[in-house]
Amino acid sequence: MSNYIIPLMILGVVLYGFHKKIDIYDSFIDGVCESFKMIYTIFPNLIAMILSVNILIESGFLNWIIGFLGNIIQIPIEVLSLAIMRPISGNATLALLNNIYQKFGVDHYISLLASTIQGSTDTTFYVLALYYGSIGIKKTRYAFATSLFADAVGIITSFIICKILFFN
Amino acid sequence: MVNKIWTFFIAIGIIFSLLSGNISTINNVILESAKSSLELMMQIFPVIALWLGITNIATNSGLLDILSLKLSIILGKLFPEVPKNHISLSYMASNMIANIFGLGSAATPFGLKAMSSLQELNENKKVASRSMITFTTINTSGLTVIPTTIIALRLLYGSTSPTITVLSSFIATLASTLAGIIIDRILARRYTNV
Incomplete structure (x- = not known):
């Protein structure tokens, strides 16, 4: 179904523009030109963010925290890793999800729980760094607090809803 | 921060x-x-370039204005600082729609346009405005109906029911988005009082 959405959307936009007799081609070119300005502000933020996230992940600090928490909270270590990595790194969580599917099988309860967590939240740090970085804002006030709180609620709800729907 | x-x-x-x-x-x-x-x-980069081109056609033809007019009633409640019919509402709406359908690649350019148009309304250009925080909160809470990446990955691993987690994800993301909006309201009030 999602194969249809993008082509149909573009068809709609182009036909509507043609109908309104605007200069469609120039509009498109102008829009594309804008992307260069955008990239100019995005790229430095990407380097900065990826550098700090990679250093944190590869240092093993998060795994150490996860191992520590795993002793206290009685949930599978794989799911715990996923939940903690989810807001920080999209690539790391996709790798973790692949491992979980391989280890338990894609239709196992743990895989379903992991899929639910993965599908229910976004890579918060990436989005915030990108969005605020693109307009040169560093003073983000309570933006991280609200987003991380929402992530936590999403992850906890995933546990509850999967217990109800899939656990037998 | x-x-x-x-x-x-x-x-x-x-x-x-x-x-x-x-x-x-x-x-x-x-x-x-x-x-x-x-x-x-x-x-x-190529994805942003392509979508900004398409978006610019929709902006110039007035298509995005129609969208914002329809959605300004709902979004107006979430973003009281943003004037009715402001272009940022259209960009935010487009970003949310793209996210809901799992079109992550199309969502990002709309999101970036939304941020830059919200920045035009921002009084202090160095500090995040209330509307920006509400928007990024909804965005990062991952409001999605069709998590395309997950479905594709589950298919790849030979799942017998690749879409089985669509409902559970939707309920979880709904909870996180609602929680985000509520905590955003609370913190916004607290920050204006200080």
């Missing part, structure tokens, strides 16, 4: 790897990071 997080990530990472004798890995990571940033850039 960004300064603090950045320093925290780098300092904790390097100090921890010094203590655990893992420093040679970090050495490689530092150089690799710049390279992978460029690779990521190469992935998202």
Whole structure:
């Protein structure tokens, strides 16, 4: 179904523009030109963010925290890793999800729980760094607090809803 | 906040790897990071360029204005600071619609346009406005009906029911979005009082 959405959307936009007799081609070119300005502000933020996230992940600090928490909270270590990595790194969580599917099988309860967590939240740090970085804002006030709180609620709800729907 | 997080990530990472004798890995990571940033850039740049082109047609033809007119009633409640019919409402709506259908690649350019048009309304250009925070909160809570990446991955691993987690994800994301909006309301009020 999602194969249809993008082509149909573009068809709609182009036909509507043609109908309104605007200069469609120039509009498109102008829009594309804008992307260069955008990239100019995005790229430095990407380097900065990826550098700090990679250093944190590869240092093993998060795994150490996860191992520590795993002793206290009685949930599978794989799911715990996923939940903690989810807001920080999209690539790391996709790798973790692949491992979980391989280890338990894609239709196992743990895989379903992991899929639910993965599908229910976004890579918060990436989005915030990108969005605020693109307009040169560093003073983000309570933006991280609200987003991380929402992530936590999403992850906890995933546990509850999967217990109800899939656990037998 | 960004300064603090950045320093925290780098300092904790390097100090921890010094203590655990893992420093040679970090050495490689530092150089690799710049390279992978460029690779990521190469992935998202063409997508942003393409969508900004398409979006600009929709802006010039007035299509986005129609969209914002329809959605301004709902979005107006979420973003009381934004004037009715302001273009940022259309961009935010387009971003949310793209996210809901799992079109992550189309969502990002709309999101970036939304941020820059919200910045036009922002009184202090160095500080995040209330509307921006509400928008990024909804955005990062991952409001999605069709998690396309997950479905594709589950199919790849030969799942008998690749879409089985669509409902559970939707309920979880609904809860996180609602929680985000509520905490955003509470904190927005608290921050204006200070």
